[in-house]
Amino acid sequence: MNTNKFQLIIFFALCASLYWSTSTLIDDNPKRLLYNRLFDYQQKEDFEILKESSDLGDEQKSDSPDRKEIGPIPDGTFISAYTKEGTGYYEEPYKYKYYSDEPYWVREPYIDRFGYLEYRTVTKYKRQAYWGTGYRQKEYKFVRNFSIYDISDKISLFENRDTAYKRLINEFETKVSEYKNWKFLPIEVKSETIRENCKDYYKEKIPAISYVTASQDGINTIRSIYFANEKAYFLEVKANHNTTEQANIFLRNITTSNLSNYNNAVITKALLSLLLSLVLAFCFVYLRNKRAEKLPTVNKHAKSLLRYSFNMTLLNVLIYFFVFYKLFTNADYQFVYYNHSYVDLRALAYLTISTIVFMNLLICTFLYAKQKKEYRYDYLIQDRMQSYYDSRLDSSQEKKALVSMLYYPLFILGPLPLGILCLIYVIPFAIIIFISLEIRHLYRWINKESNMAIQDKNEFMDYYVALDLKKESDKDEIEKAFNSAMAKYNSADGNPLYGKQFYYEIQEAYAVLGSTNQLRPEYDKEYEAYKASNNTSYSYSNKQLENEILNIRNKLYKVKSGKSSRNINIIIVSFGLLLIVTFIVLRLSEVIPPLWESNSYSSGSSWSGGDF
Numbered sequence: 001m002n003t004n005k006f007q008l009i010i011f012f013a014l015c016a017s018l019y020w021s022t023s024t025l026i027d028d029n030p031k032r033l034l035y036n037r038l039f040d041y042q043q044k045e046d047f048e049i050l051k052e053s054s055d056l057g058d059e060q061k062s063d064s065p066d067r068k069e070i071g072p073i074p075d076g077t078f079i080s081a082y083t084k085e086g087t088g089y090y091e092e093p094y095k096y097k098y099y100s101d102e103p104y105w106v107r108e109p110y111i112d113r114f115g116y117l118e119y120r121t122v123t124k125y126k127r128q129a130y131w132g133t134g135y136r137q138k139e140y141k142f143v144r145n146f147s148i149y150d151i152s153d154k155i156s157l158f159e160n161r162d163t164a165y166k167r168l169i170n171e172f173e174t175k176v177s178e179y180k181n182w183k184f185l186p187i188e189v190k191s192e193t194i195r196e197n198c199k200d201y202y203k204e205k206i207p208a209i210s211y212v213t214a215s216q217d218g219i220n221t222i223r224s225i226y227f228a229n230e231k232a233y234f235l236e237v238k239a240n241h242n243t244t245e246q247a248n249i250f251l252r253n254i255t256t257s258n259l260s261n262y263n264n265a266v267i268t269k270a271l272l273s274l275l276l277s278l279v280l281a282f283c284f285v286y287l288r289n290k291r292a293e294k295l296p297t298v299n300k301h302a303k304s305l306l307r308y309s310f311n312m313t314l315l316n317v318l319i320y321f322f323v324f325y326k327l328f329t330n331a332d333y334q335f336v337y338y339n340h341s342y343v344d345l346r347a348l349a350y351l352t353i354s355t356i357v358f359m360n361l362l363i364c365t366f367l368y369a370k371q372k373k374e375y376r377y378d379y380l381i382q383d384r385m386q387s388y389y390d391s392r393l394d395s396s397q398e399k400k401a402l403v404s405m406l407y408y409p410l411f412i413l414g415p416l417p418l419g420i421l422c423l424i425y426v427i428p429f430a431i432i433i434f435i436s437l438e439i440r441h442l443y444r445w446i447n448k449e450s451n452m453a454i455q456d457k458n459e460f461m462d463y464y465v466a467l468d469l470k471k472e473s474d475k476d477e478i479e480k481a482f483n484s485a486m487a488k489y490n491s492a493d494g495n496p497l498y499g500k501q502f503y504y505e506i507q508e509a510y511a512v513l514g515s516t517n518q519l520r521p522e523y524d525k526e527y528e529a530y531k532a533s534n535n536t537s538y539s540y541s542n543k544q545l546e547n548e549i550l551n552i553r554n555k556l557y558k559v560k561s562g563k564s565s566r567n568i569n570i571i572i573v574s575f576g577l578l579l580i581v582t583f584i585v586l587r588l589s590e591v592i593p594p595l596w597e598s599n600s601y602s603s604g605s606s607w608s609g610g611d612f
Contacts, residue, residue, distance in 0.1 A: 007287050014280040018353045021273035024266060025327040026346050032266040035259045045079055045148040046229040046256060053253040057084025071213040072175040074225055074232035076149030084144045090241040091135040098132055101125040142239035142246050149232040165227040169209055172225060179211040222247055228256040281361060288365040295372040302371035302379060305411060309367060312415035313360035319417055320352045351418050359414040380407040390544030392437040395551060396518060406430060429578045460530055460538040463509035482510040504556050511552050519548055
């Protein structure tokens with residue numbers, strides 16, 4: 001497989017593993033912490049009970065021998081039992097007598113004021129007795145025994161566990177004459193937090209079997225049996241009242257879903273994914289810089305920038321491990337108090353991971369390779385982008401402006417903590433640069449006819465022949481050759497061999513070869529390609545060098561290149577557009593307040609955290 005493709009696969013695998021690790025901390029780890037906080041795990045019996053519950057009782061080391069006399073119990077090896085004696089209350093109905101005055105009406109005669117006999121209705125009352133029904137709380141005693149039996153020898157090695165549990169329930173049904181197929185839902189408690197976080201483990205109710213009997217002393221007894229974790233869980237409740245209610249109270253506070261296994265799985269998943277990320281990061285760095293390991297360091301600028309980026313990488317890794325530790329040990333994500341609110345650790349974790357992967361890792365491997373190559377002012381530009389910029393930019397000044405405004409902010413701000421946020425500046429700026437360069441390139445293509453005179457003159461020229469120099473000549477030799485050529489031109493006295501064309505050629509040759517720090521190294525590379533091609537009509541492969549020489553010829557021949565004075569420097573325009581776009585985006589997203597409003601915050605405001 002191609003090395004570059006293999007590196008790409010490892011890089012995407014690294015991103016996936018880090019995302020997997022962080023999502024585990026954010027999605028699964030809070031449940032693990034909640035379970036550890038809410039449940040007591042009974043390791044020997046493989047069940048958990050709510051810490052707030054006091055229903056488990058005292059542990060018994062041996063099974064009661066007379067339990068089989070009043071009904072069947074599960075077949076298996078006794079592990080342990082927990083007995084709880086307590087007092088409950090029930091409402092007992094009773095009758096009571098009460099009295100009420102019932103009204104009745106009679107007609108009585110009377111003599112009015114005129115002496116006539118009249119009748120009127122008179123209300124009278126008669127006391128009447130009634131019987132009513134009331135309820136009063138009465139106390140009762142109960143005994144609750146929860147026993148666990150090992151039934152691993154009853155299950156075949158290759159038998160499906162759920163199928164085995166159904167078979168064992170069916171076998172138990174044959175041992176009792178009257179029973180109820182009963183299903184219950186654990187963790188059916190008042191706490192909504194517990195219900196919401198545990199409901200994923202009980203999407204269906206647990207099948208069980210129950211039957212009613214009586215103890216030897218005549219106390220009502222209900223027994224419930226179900227199977228899980230290769231164990232039989234047997235609950236026996238003795239009470240003359242509310243027997244079923246007492247069974248439900250206990251069973252709703254326990255769970256046999258192996259929350260401990262879930263907790264261990266979360267821990268393993270988080271740590272293994274983190275370890276996998278470290279291995280993948282090491283493989284990526286090794287493959288990325290395998291070719292450059294044995295080469296000497298020649299670019300001191302890249303070496304210094306690499307040292308800075310590496311230190312920032314260590315700082316980001318420490319920040320991530322700190323966030324990892326905080327998330328792993330505390331389900332409360334509220335972390336830093338800022339602007340009357342708390343910063344969420346989840347966002348900090350994702351931003352730190354993105355910075356490590358997309359900034360630190362890529363920048364450090366890039367700079368490690370660059371320190372093995374000779375220094376150029378544009379060494380921060382990727383090799384594949386060099387040809388694009390050479391074909392689109394007119395001069396080294398534009399390229400320097402591009403490097404200072406785009407690449408230096410990326411390489412300086414990117415490795416910092418939360419450096420991924422620098423892309424808010426870099427990406428819009430890069431898009432504006434790309435669009436602007438393409439528009440200018442299209443404009444030149446449309447107006448190509450106006451530059452034909454210059455294009456005709458833009459053939460490759462052997463400057464060493466023009467100045468009668470060897471390729472190894474130093475700066476002093478170039479200076480002497482140029483002065484000698486100018487002396488020939490000045491003393492030509494009309495000789496056509498040393499005319500105006502000769503003057504232009506030696507001026508152009510001196511302008512290029514005399515620029516030892518910029519143009520001459522690029523020209524020497526192009527010169528080697530020219531010699532190897534043996535082609536008299538050789539075309540420049542370095543388009544930026546071609547544009548630089550074209551600008552020199554424009555000044556010498558004083559030919560108008562078709563550019564208008566209205567063309568403002570592309571970098572300045574792009575930077576101005578970037579500032580405007582950035583301000584609009586930040587304003588619309590309400591990151592920055594309006595300039596015409598003043599925000600005042602009350603110093604007495606406070607934050608009140610809610611329960612998890």
